Amino acid sequence: MPLREAEKSYNSHRIEEKVQKFWEDHKIYQKTNKMREDKPKYSFLDGPPYCSGRIHLGTAWNKILKDTYLRYKSMNGFSIRRQAGWDTHGLPIEHKVEGILGLKSKKEIENTIGIDNFVKKCKEFALENKKIMTQQFKSLGVWMDWDNPYVTFDTKYMESCWWTLKRAHEKDLLVKDLRVITWCPRCETALAMAEIDYENKEDPSIYVKFPLMDTENEYILVWTTTPWTLPANMAVTVHPDFEYVYVAVKGEVYLMAEALVDSLFAEDDYEIIRTLKGSQLEGLMYQHPLKDEIPEQKGFEHKIILGEHVTLTDGTGCVHTAPGHGPEDFEIGKKYGLDIFCPVDEAGMFKSEAGKYEGEFVKEADNDIINDLNSKNLLLKRETITHRYGFCWRCKTPIIYLATEQWFLKITEIKDKMLYELENISWVPYWSGDNRFRNWIENARDWTISRQRYWGIPIPIWICEDCKKIDVVGSIDELKQKTVKGTLKGDFIHRPHVDEIFLKCSCGGNMKRTPDVLDVWIDSGVAGWASLHYPQETELFEKWYPYEFITEGHDQTRGWFYSQLGCGMVSFDKSPYKKVLMHGFTLDEDGRKMSKSLGNVVEPEEVIDEHGVDILRFYLLWGNKPWDDLKFNWEEVKNVSKMFNILWNVYVFSTTYMSLDNFDPTRYNENQLKFRKEDRWITSRINSVGKIVSKSLEDLHFHKATRSINKFIIEDLSRWYVRLIRGRTWIEKEDPDKLGAYYTLYNVLKSLITLMAPITPHITEDMYKNLVLGVNKEAPESVHMLEWNVQEDLIHEDLEQDMDVLRDIIEACARARDLARYKLRWPVSEIVVVSEDHNILNSVESLKKIIIEQANTKNLVTSTEFQDLRINALPNMKTLGPKLRGNVPKVAKILESTDGDKIREELKLNGIYKVQIDDLTVELTEEDIVFETELPENVANADFNGGSVYVNTRITDEILSEAMSRELIRRIQDMRKDLDLDVEANIHVYIQCSDHFKDLIHDFKNFISHEVRAKTFDFAEEKADYTKKWKLEDEEILISIKKK
RNA sequence: GGGCCCGUGGCUCAGGCGGUAGAGCGCACGGCUGAUAACCGUGAGGUCCUGGGUUCGAAUCCCAGCGGGCCCA
Structure with missing residues (x-):
């Protein structure tokens, strides 16, 4: 079967739809995997996207990076594991469901609809989004196992997660502790560091006078932006090495850091009474400023303590210390044995211990507290400040710090091992691991893993109600064996059912589950083995674990890269992954984050509708380095689109002539054909490009691969090779020279689509079906089943260099002619190439024929100098x-x-x-x-890199004859086009002109006839289908065409 | 306050083992017309963020600073 002529224009949508249907109908993905299942294994783990809505451009980029690399590895003869994953638990989904159901608090969830229904709704919501997102990913042409993904709410998955918790317990890394943590008062739960967003916020900035004991009118001056934490004040911290002063201002005396006096009192008359080192202040007693409002505070002693964390950047150098409301305060409080006074409940309301403020929401109490201080004359100054403050990542409520009891994973104890293990992971770019990730781990604190919520993996810890002993359950079987009260409904281990299971303690007491669920980062952190259901099943685990490769965005430094490493160390003392690509974010054209509130979000669908999937894919891998943030730019997408049009045009050009001639590449071998140097050159080029693409993809430098392909298509293939062979395609008959061009072009296209297949899987599949399957039914069913094939032995670097020189020279010739206003269509009698570099002259000599043809000259001379100057x-x-x-x-x-x-x-x-x-x-x-x-007359000159060209533009009779013939040809071609004739249609031509013109073109009659496919060419008047009058130079000519 | 990244023509970005600054888009001018809702050529346009240092030579390496982004405190 011969090649089919390609459709005239590139219709990405139709091609992509057709190709995706073909993959689906013929199970191409499954077959491709099956075909390579005995090959060496290359395991990959998909970072699970969160199922709370539709995908965005960044998610698309992420999957496209994965898909391209894995398709490449697959073609290189690896058996690939590429199971898709889904992150389904946690607050974001709970929030959306709360919104849908109109619920406003935990109380409403528990009492109005009940935990059971709430959890069911969450699951439904996640499933629905999973379905939508799967469809979206598929439409990007992403090949993953969508039918058998891992899902974090699957019972088996959760069971594996329990096992990791049990491992942590066995290693003594699980601990319940009272600590100050970040807390969302709306969600009433602890938040991990990864769940906090920082944004600007306006807050009060107040300077408060703490009365010193046993003195009159002497105060410690304290600065705070959170007045609501003052009720919990237990101490004031000063830096042991700073200088502190007693400063007298307007009849009162304040204790503060010397360095900051001017920042407060520059405009006042002040007098420094005494200067002391911070260390000398330790133990100095003061009175709580709100002791009357908060009777409870009268029971505590308040002193100055010392801390290195005090700075002089703002405030007074005397730091208000509330161990119940700040991690650093908590640490230092512990050191000094202070009480942890925390009169705030989980909803952010003051409790009865807060005295006067009981029942008020903390942020709303700010004003009351400030007013009370003011009326007691304990407020020195009140301003507002805009600063960075943490917000709950989902509900955007400002976070508060609260002392609560939570479960922790003691990362601080395995930190050193994690840092050691870091050495065994290779990072692209290197600094993402060496600097960024290392720094994150070095600063890591213990991981708060408990959440006081519903939709999550229940923490498998049971606590004895009598002796407080704990038991961590590592599997469902274990749970069933140990259950003494309650039954597991099926294998359903979500809340609330699992809460109804009680175990027996060795002391004889009842063990009840701790009511919390797990931080979702644990969910995804265990994906490596939970997706394989280890240790309950071991076969897949042994085959695929650990993973060769993962890639995610740079936000995952604190997220999945970290949670996986932590969980991996707990479970196996090893990292679950070996190689990481940390990619960037997609930003809008101005470099801002895409967000709904800014209205600058670009949906992947918009780009696909406008240009197509392959163009989106190519663009995303081309726009910049994968690890830099990508500023999405429509103009650049258009650019890529243009390249695809050019590629398609080359394809149309090729298939048009090949199908016309019934060219069948399988019928020839190379010995029967005639190849020119340009054929060897383009063959060399495509293999050079192949070499670069291989190296770049292997290194994950996607931009280098796409850029090299882009340059090849536009400059080498379209702009140059097609131009060089155009003359040959017009030869009629089985000419070895023409077939050599076809054969070369054919194989170059075949190599090109192979190289591009991982990046743009649709257009290449479509072309493959025609180019390869069209002539060979025995060939693999899909381009993606081909082996990656770069033939480095066909690369001729010298030839490529020669061609570069030559193109430079031909451009110079065009430039010279342009300067002399001498048309390219008119031949010239001679061109002299002058250079002192013999390598250049040798290059020219070896490719002389091409220059003669392309520069349209009768003769070409090389020389080290131009004699006629x-x-x-x-x-x-x-x-x-x-x-x-x-x-x-x-x-x-x-x-x-x-x-x-x-x-x-x-x-x-x-x-x-x-x-x-x-x-x-x-x-x-x-x-x-x-x-x-x-320059002599009639010589035009232009320089090229390494020399000059001299074009002889003198017009002789011969030259003029040929020039006029070519002009005539152009006109006739123009008329053919007007008549909308088929490329191969024959015509009859009749010319009416002066005798002089007749003489001029007489010798070129055959040449003209051939070029315009004229059966007859006569100087006569004739009734024709189409007649047109032309002016050629000074001649008026009447051309008539008769269709055959 | 700390860590990391980025800063190259109007725009989007390459280059970045030190050796004459590149591409595409846009702009201006010209050309081509059987790949043609294309295509090609030419030109203008740059303190390679700033300042130091190393060097014969720095966009590139080092230091300091400025601006932007991300992450953290």
């Missing part, structure tokens, strides 16, 4: 003027009439040139003469 000698007025004065014009005249070359030779030989003016002999030195070169 006239050199003129001119007097240098600067030196000769003062010397010769009135004689200068005479010298000039003599120089002008002498051959400049002779003067130059003379100068070279003797160092002087003698001129005779009347009786006077003037000796001219080198500096007295300026040489100027002059």
